[in-house]
Amino acid sequence: MFLAxxxxxxxxxxxxxxxxxxxxxxxxxxxxxxxxxxVKVAEARQRQIAEQLKEAEEARAAxxxxLKEAEEKLNDARKTAQGVIDAAAKSAEQLRQxxxxxxxxxxxxxxxxxxxxxxxxxDQAVRSVRSEVANLVVAATEKVIGETLDDDKHRQxxxxxxxxxxxxxxxx
Numbered sequence: 001m002f003l004a005x006x007x008x009x010x011x012x013x014x015x016x017x018x019x020x021x022x023x024x025x026x027x028x029x030x031x032x033x034x035x036x037x038x039v040k041v042a043e044a045r046q047r048q049i050a051e052q053l054k055e056a057e058e059a060r061a062a063x064x065x066x067l068k069e070a071e072e073k074l075n076d077a078r079k080t081a082q083g084v085i086d087a088a089a090k091s092a093e094q095l096r097q098x099x100x101x102x103x104x105x106x107x108x109x110x111x112x113x114x115x116x117x118x119x120x121x122x123d124q125a126v127r128s129v130r131s132e133v134a135n136l137v138v139a140a141t142e143k144v145i146g147e148t149l150d151d152d153k154h155r156q157x158x159x160x161x162x163x164x165x166x167x168x169x170x171x172x
Contacts, residue, residue, distance in 0.1 A: 130162055133158075133161060133162060133165055134158040134161075134162070137157060137158055137161045138154060138157075138158070141157060
């Protein structure tokens with residue numbers, strides 16, 4: 001059994017040497033075959049990560065570029081839409097002006113046509129009144145004089161009566 005004094009000291013015997021040699025062989029095998037493979041895998045993984053980072057950066061840059069292009073297209077579309085709206089408003093205002101002008105012209109034509117119609121009807125009424133006045137004058141003259149006048153005197157009396165009625169100076 002072990003004594004308390006011997007526990008801390010290493011005795012170099014055949015087992016320690018075999019263990020040391022086995023450790024060194026294992027270390028050599030690991031260094032020759034295993035560690036290079038581990039380093040290759042680690043380096044490949046590092047390269048893959050670097051490539052993925054590079055691709056991610058390129059994708060981010062491309063996405064930013066597409067975003068800028070989309071914003072430019074959106075701004076262009078907004079400008080175009082505003083131009084269309086402005087043109088439509090201008091066209092609507094122009095159409096309103098044209099319709100207002102046409103309505104004014106139509107009302108002027110209607111008023112003028114009504115005025116001409118009124119004048120024609122007034123002239124017709126004046127002719128009708130003159131004819132009635134002439135008939136009344138002839139009838140009154142026949143009753144007062146008691147005889148029929150000849151055509152020239154008849155016309156003279158009618159014209160005179162019409163002039164007096166028209167001027168408002170008719171004798172009563």
